[in-house]
Amino acid sequence: MPRFVDRVVIHAKAGNGGNGCASVHREKFKPLGGPDGGNGGRGGSVVLVVDPQVHTLLDFHFHPHVDAPSGKQGMGGNRDGAAGADLEVKVPDGTVVLDEKGRLLADLVGAGTRFDAAAGGRGGLGNAALASRARKAPGFALLGEKGQVRDLTLELKTVADVGLVGFPSAGKSSLVSAISAAKPKIADYPFTTLTPNLGVVSAGENTFTVADVPGLIPGASKGRGLGLEFLRHIERCAVLVHVVDCATLEPGRDPVSDIEALEAELAAYTPTLQGDTTLVDLASRPRAVVLNKIDVPEARELADFVREEVVRRFGWPVFEVSTVSREGLRPLTFALWDMVSEYRKAQPAAVPRRPVIRPIPVNESGFTVESDGEDGFVVRGARPERWIAQTDFTNDEAVGYLGDRLARLGVEDELLRLGAKPGCAVTIGDMTFDWEPQTPAGVDLPLSGRGTDVRLEQTDRPGASERKAARRERRKPGGDS
Numbered sequence: 001m002p003r004f005v006d007r008v009v010i011h012a013k014a015g016n017g018g019n020g021c022a023s024v025h026r027e028k029f030k031p032l033g034g035p036d037g038g039n040g041g042r043g044g045s046v047v048l049v050v051d052p053q054v055h056t057l058l059d060f061h062f063h064p065h066v067d068a069p070s071g072k073q074g075m076g077g078n079r080d081g082a083a084g085a086d087l088e089v090k091v092p093d094g095t096v097v098l099d100e101k102g103r104l105l106a107d108l109v110g111a112g113t114r115f116d117a118a119a120g121g122r123g124g125l126g127n128a129a130l131a132s133r134a135r136k137a138p139g140f141a142l143l144g145e146k147g148q149v150r151d152l153t154l155e156l157k158t159v160a161d162v163g164l165v166g167f168p169s170a171g172k173s174s175l176v177s178a179i180s181a182a183k184p185k186i187a188d189y190p191f192t193t194l195t196p197n198l199g200v201v202s203a204g205e206n207t208f209t210v211a212d213v214p215g216l217i218p219g220a221s222k223g224r225g226l227g228l229e230f231l232r233h234i235e236r237c238a239v240l241v242h243v244v245d246c247a248t249l250e251p252g253r254d255p256v257s258d259i260e261a262l263e264a265e266l267a268a269y270t271p272t273l274q275g276d277t278t279l280v281d282l283a284s285r286p287r288a289v290v291l292n293k294i295d296v297p298e299a300r301e302l303a304d305f306v307r308e309e310v311v312r313r314f315g316w317p318v319f320e321v322s323t324v325s326r327e328g329l330r331p332l333t334f335a336l337w338d339m340v341s342e343y344r345k346a347q348p349a350a351v352p353r354r355p356v357i358r359p360i361p362v363n364e365s366g367f368t369v370e371s372d373g374e375d376g377f378v379v380r381g382a383r384p385e386r387w388i389a390q391t392d393f394t395n396d397e398a399v400g401y402l403g404d405r406l407a408r409l410g411v412e413d414e415l416l417r418l419g420a421k422p423g424c425a426v427t428i429g430d431m432t433f434d435w436e437p438q439t440p441a442g443v444d445l446p447l448s449g450r451g452t453d454v455r456l457e458q459t460d461r462p463g464a465s466e467r468k469a470a471r472r473e474r475r476k477p478g479g480d481s
Helices: 058-062 172-179 227-234 255-268 297-314 329-346 382-390 396-409 411-417 464-475
Strands: 007-013 046-050 065-067 087-091 095-098 104-108 114-118 149-156 162-165 197-203 206-212 239-245 287-292 318-320 368-371 377-380 425-428 431-434
Touching: 007 058, 007 114, 046 095, 046 104, 065 087, 104 114, 114 149, 162 172, 172 197, 172 206, 172 287, 172 329, 197 329, 206 329, 239 255, 239 329, 255 287, 255 297, 287 297, 287 329, 297 318, 318 329, 368 411, 377 382, 382 396, 382 425, 396 411
Parallel strands: 007 065, 046 087, 162 206, 162 239, 239 287, 287 318, 377 425
Antiparallel strands: 007 149, 046 114, 095 104, 095 149, 197 206, 368 377, 425 431
């Protein structure tokens, strides 16, 4: 049996950027070929795309993990790695995207609407791109960035012109099946409808959509019954129709009290789409009342008795209908179309959404330095943290290049200004260093072996030349294997 899912949590993971390549061009009779390592490819992004052929979030219910491919590593000969393809994930029209804290990120309405759910990591630069006047043949390359990982909540809010609200067994499903070609489940027990049903209704040459959503009970705005699963599907409706069961035998219920109870729940509901007042102002939405089941004699008498009182108290149009005998259905459909068309004309013209570009100010340093409260410091900022993730800490030359970048950015000057002492702990991203002031950036340094830096010679780790010598010793006959 098919299932309808209108709320899921997905785990979107963008692809990692490929590592850059550290390579030297080697060709006969060209001993100084120079660096020719290519750049790593960009990681693929996770993109949500509205597809009219998708009507439920069921696929994400069974497969919540969405992973985009990573970029390829750069290669020698100035060959860049291939970029990871963006993963386009199809979602239904009317999908709302929320972040981990429940904040609205995107409202996806309209075929083809796109949203970048997770951005792919940038590829690392190869040593050919890192070559400069002072560093003509870099013996290192930058690592690729990690792709963005996010837990997102997807909510499907039905896109319909008319929303039918009412108590369980009020006849909403029967009404939809009578005025449209929809075939919802109909039975003589409460909560027959567990998922929204959408029907297309014709009123002469005009058409509009009607949503039959699960029944409402007092306390639904706080989660009772089907609660929020019902209410989220009426946020987009242009017209709300109260379907009242005039043939109910439950004590203490009458059409007026039913309408008042439903209105209390609508007023107490806090919508998700709080940023768009044209969608969430349920109190100002046009309304109508349908007194249903007048094919039952007692129900017809009750409908005739309360009709004037409903008009006097609420001021809404009232229609008496029977889905069994189809009495009153044609006037109802034309009246609903008039209300929908008037509501559409009253709304301002939709303005196409444009991408928002927020350039970084020229004088923006891009980082902050704060004390950790224990004689150490924490450096925060997009650029320093990205540079840390791109650095291969097994390569002294790469570490020296990182120090130059941080010095040019002004991190060392800020540490000195705040009173940092040599040897104090400095944390950037996931790395903690014992800080030692370096040679000022831009000063020419004596040339050393590839992968080394004279400023880091005090390290206890064997340098590149020592590792090469040890490798030659092991390869000699009788040496250690």
